[in-house]
Amino acid sequence: MPQIPRDRWPESTPALLIEGYRFISNRCRRYRSDIFEARLLLRKTICMKGEEASRLFYDTERFQRKGAAPMRVKNTLFGWGGIQGLDGETHRSRKQMFMSLMTPKAIRRLVDLTAAQWSKAIGKWENMGRVVLFDEVNEILSRAVCTWAGVPLEESQVGLRTNDFVKLIESPAAVGPRHWRGIPARVRSEKWAAAIIQDVRSGRLDASEGSAVYVIAMHRDPDGKMLSRHTAAVELLNVLRPTVAVSRFITFAALALHEYPECRRKLLEDKDDYAELFVQEVRRFYPFFPAVAARVRHDFEWKGYRFPKGRRVILDLYGTDHDPLVWENPHEFRPERFGMWEGNAYNFIPQGGSDHFTNHRCPGEWVTKELMKTAVSMLNTSMEYEVPRQNLKISLSRMPAIPKSRFVVSGVKRIG
Numbered sequence: 001m002p003q004i005p006r007d008r009w010p011e012s013t014p015a016l017l018i019e020g021y022r023f024i025s026n027r028c029r030r031y032r033s034d035i036f037e038a039r040l041l042l043r044k045t046i047c048m049k050g051e052e053a054s055r056l057f058y059d060t061e062r063f064q065r066k067g068a069a070p071m072r073v074k075n076t077l078f079g080w081g082g083i084q085g086l087d088g089e090t091h092r093s094r095k096q097m098f099m100s101l102m103t104p105k106a107i108r109r110l111v112d113l114t115a116a117q118w119s120k121a122i123g124k125w126e127n128m129g130r131v132v133l134f135d136e137v138n139e140i141l142s143r144a145v146c147t148w149a150g151v152p153l154e155e156s157q158v159g160l161r162t163n164d165f166v167k168l169i170e171s172p173a174a175v176g177p178r179h180w181r182g183i184p185a186r187v188r189s190e191k192w193a194a195a196i197i198q199d200v201r202s203g204r205l206d207a208s209e210g211s212a213v214y215v216i217a218m219h220r221d222p223d224g225k226m227l228s229r230h231t232a233a234v235e236l237l238n239v240l241r242p243t244v245a246v247s248r249f250i251t252f253a254a255l256a257l258h259e260y261p262e263c264r265r266k267l268l269e270d271k272d273d274y275a276e277l278f279v280q281e282v283r284r285f286y287p288f289f290p291a292v293a294a295r296v297r298h299d300f301e302w303k304g305y306r307f308p309k310g311r312r313v314i315l316d317l318y319g320t321d322h323d324p325l326v327w328e329n330p331h332e333f334r335p336e337r338f339g340m341w342e343g344n345a346y347n348f349i350p351q352g353g354s355d356h357f358t359n360h361r362c363p364g365e366w367v368t369k370e371l372m373k374t375a376v377s378m379l380n381t382s383m384e385y386e387v388p389r390q391n392l393k394i395s396l397s398r399m400p401a402i403p404k405s406r407f408v409v410s411g412v413k414r415i416g
């Protein structure tokens with residue numbers, strides 16, 4: 001039986017920290033294989049990239065999510081007991097809960113609330129010298145998504161809650177203080193969210209029926225039981241936090257408008273749904289969610305390789321979205337590539353692959369794209385601004401990535 005190529009180090013975590021988003025691709029090139037094994041976080045781990053690997057990874061007969069995410073991810077980004085670690089019927093029912101929030105009408109409402117926040121913010125920015133776009137957009141999205149979800153957010157709390165959402169996103173793959181800051185942020189956020197769930201259940205908070213906070217507070221798992229207050233809090237944060245995370249893609253979109261000014265012109269011409277092509281390419285090109293993890297459900301063989309029960313497997317999202325077998329010149333930013341894209345749910349996977357309803361693919365994908373389009377339209381048609389000299393470098397060792405300066409603009413003027 002052929003052996004899965006082994007990374008040459010006894011423990012590859014230090015290399016992962018140095019190489020970041022390139023860790024898996026670098027080794028796939030070195031071993032001439034889209035699959036290899038390494039010890040990561042002290043556990044044997046099978047690493048894979050590419051379309052075929054992605055089809056395998058999303059086979060729920062062969063893989064499960066229970067026990068797959070590393071502890072450091074559960075202590076910060078995910079929390080414990082949420083949808084990410086569920087399988088089978090319970091996962092499907094919980095997923096239905098999230099998908100029911102994603103109707104076109106509900107997404108429209110979130111877009112409108114977000115556009116109103118952008119408009120207010122532009123007024124504020126006109127009176128500011130320098131504006132750090134990433135920080136500002138985090139706040140815009142926090143305010144909008146809380147209103148949308150039916151979550152009360154007092155003015156005095158906006159900064160604290162927004163910062164905590166950001167810390168949850170920043171901390172899972174970090175070492176040292178950036179990681180540690182995520183742990184109290186998780187505790188604070190869950191305490192806050194659990195109190196809101198309790199208020200909805202007791203009738204103290206009058207939440208409207210289709211709102212996210214109401215749907216989550218009242219959801220019942222297939223066993224007929226309501227979610228525990230803690231689990232409901234984790235799931236409420238699973239809506240709020242990732243919506244705020246869209247600010248990262250928005251910052252990358254602003255960077256792309258700056259670095260590829262011809263895109264700005266094409267967006268203004270607004271032909272052939274160029275905005276759609278543009279946001280797709282931003283999601284493909286820029287590094288955000290590096291990889292996803294699962295565990296082998298029971299022993300099986302694939303291409304002659306043995307996958308033993310319990311083994312952790314990770315799928316490289318960034319590497320798959322830059323796979324030269326699928327993407328011509330993958331390191332070129334070219335929205336037009338999506339014009340005649342014959343893609344599928346396994347080779348373009350910035351937010352996971354397979355099916356939204358029956359698998360773990362991100363339920364927030366449509367929201368993400370619409371919020372990006374809103375932002376691009378605001379940047380292009382509602383304001384003028386300069387981009388002063390700054391360090392726009394994106395380090396691929398830092399996960400999640402962000403331009404060093406977080407994209408500073410100045411001289412903001414409202415137009416249109």
Ligand code: HEM
Binds near residue numbers: 240288293350353360
């Ligand atoms: C900022 C942009 C976003 C990125 C890069 C992103 C990325 C991802 C990724 C990679 C996954 C895991 C897929 C897998 O396990 O196979 C995921 C799952 C998930 N995302 Fe997103 N996401 C984003 C926005 C959103 C939004 C706006 C929501 C709001 C509802 C959301 C809610 C979720 C939830 C609840 C899951 C778990 C789904 C499941 O396990 O079935 N995400 N996302």
